[in-house]
Amino acid sequence: MDKPFIKLFHTPNAAYFLDVNKDVILPISESSFQYLKAVVSDEGNGFNMPEELADLKSQGYLTNESAVKRVEHSYSPNLEIFLQRKLPQITLQVTQNCNFRCSYCIYSGPTHSRQRAHSNKRMSWQTAKGAVDFLWNHSVDNSQVNIGFYGGEPLLQFPLIKNVVDYSESRFFGKELTFAMTTNGTLLTEEIIYFLQDHNFSLVISLDGPKEIHDKYRVFADGRGTFEAVTKKIELIKRVAPDYFKMLKISMVIDPINNFDCTNSFYLGASELRELHLLPSFVDYSYEDRATTFSDEYIWRHEYQLFLAILSKFKRFPDKDLSPIARAFITRATTEFARLAKGAALQESDIPSGPCIPGQMRLLVDVSGRLFPCERVSELSTAMCLGSIRDGFDIGKAYSILNAAELIQSECCRCWCFRYCMQCAKTADNESGELSAATKLKHCKESQASAYNKIFRFLMFSELPFFYSKQIKAGQKYEL
Secondary structure (H helix, E strand, O other), rough: OOOOOOEEEEEEOOOOEEEEOOEEEEEEHHHHHHHHHHHHHHOOOOOOOHHHHHHHHHHOOOOOOOOOOEEEOOHHHHHOOOOOOOOOOEEEOOOOOOOOOOOOOOOOOOOOOOOOOOOOOOOOOOHHHHHHHHHHHOOOOOOEEEEEEOOOOOHHHHHHHHHHHHHHHOOOOOEEEEEEEEOOOOOOOOHHHHHHHHHEEEEEEEOOOEEEHHHHHHHEOOOEEEEHHHHHHHHHHHHOOOOOOOOOOOEEOOOOOOHHHHHHHHHHHOHHHHOEEEEEEEEEHHHOOOOOOHHHHHHHEEEEEEEHHHHHHOOOHHHHHHOOOHHHHHHHHHHHHHHHHHOOOOOOEOOOOOOOOOOOOOOOOOOOOOEOOOOOOOOOHHHHOOOOOEEEOOOHHHHHHHHHHHHHHHHHHHHHHHHOOOHHHHHHEEEOOOEEEHHHHOOOHHOOOOOOOHHHHHHHHHHHHHOOOHHHHHHOOOOO
């Protein structure tokens, strides 16, 4: 048997293989698993193929060649149409300044040399108005549009934000218009809170956990901790606008060298926070060319809480005692599970699953009116600049960003996690002015590890009703 284009998985209960071309995960017997394991490791000569695998091969599974012959996004021919007519939102970088100096922030400190630093640059009314007009002119086919505000700390420019909102509401009459803002919260006042509530703002406030962890990273420009200032403003929202408070989202950046239980107990114990929508994410040190470090203790405590979150889905653990952090992660994973269960066979012309449509999915307008795919890319990189509100989109640049996987086409076509890759063009950007194949390849192992873990969790989740049906049925009769 030629080496098939597959990836093997083995849980404590069962064996599987992912047929990469068909994007289907199939359960197999232990003997079939051992046979395929020998084949993919080039030790399979002399073994007889199990009948189960012979039957699957006759049905078109276990082929050895990738179905993908050319790496190109299916939207590529229509990219210009999407950018010219279907923009759903823009994010305005109203200032590059901030009253915080968070240690992990890509704009703070000299260690983040691959990204701009905080500065006193701010967006003018002329640029802001031009950005709103740009969205109007490029959202012809959209009935819904969103305008976000970004910094730095956007509330340093609250008068400009008010002007943008007033102008946008008159400009977009007839469309459903919403606004969004992520803020550190310390500049909120009753006036600002009522304004945000009255104008349909989706509000996200950053809070990384208890005081000892939050203040370790999130400090004022003079070095003072910010925990008390942030929590007082959250309490203010609850007091003056209780209905709006229920819609508040909390962004929590997790450094996984810290004690998971410490952060978890804070959100479990803070009754005013535990019911809010939590947005947890791990700290990103990619602009320092180093990986995020996960302590062994953090991993096992986090995994244990995820396990409890899965059990709660089957009434085997009380939801009231569930970690809000684990709940947020498992809610996100549930969406991924649905995608894993559906499958999407590889096509002759295809693209790894990581990239979004640059500028169409998200679009950042910086203080000077330059366009970038999103706020996560480097503003120092000419390779990431999509044009400007004055000159319009550079379609060629957008095409290169959308199809960054072309740089490593041969490797991508033969990669088992083609459908599960999370790399976008950012991982190919080395700030040289051109996207780099060597830079992109450095991120492949991390992407593969992430894909493997997602699929493994999906399999474990899928096994629960089958292997533990008696326990689940028993658990549904009572709350622990």
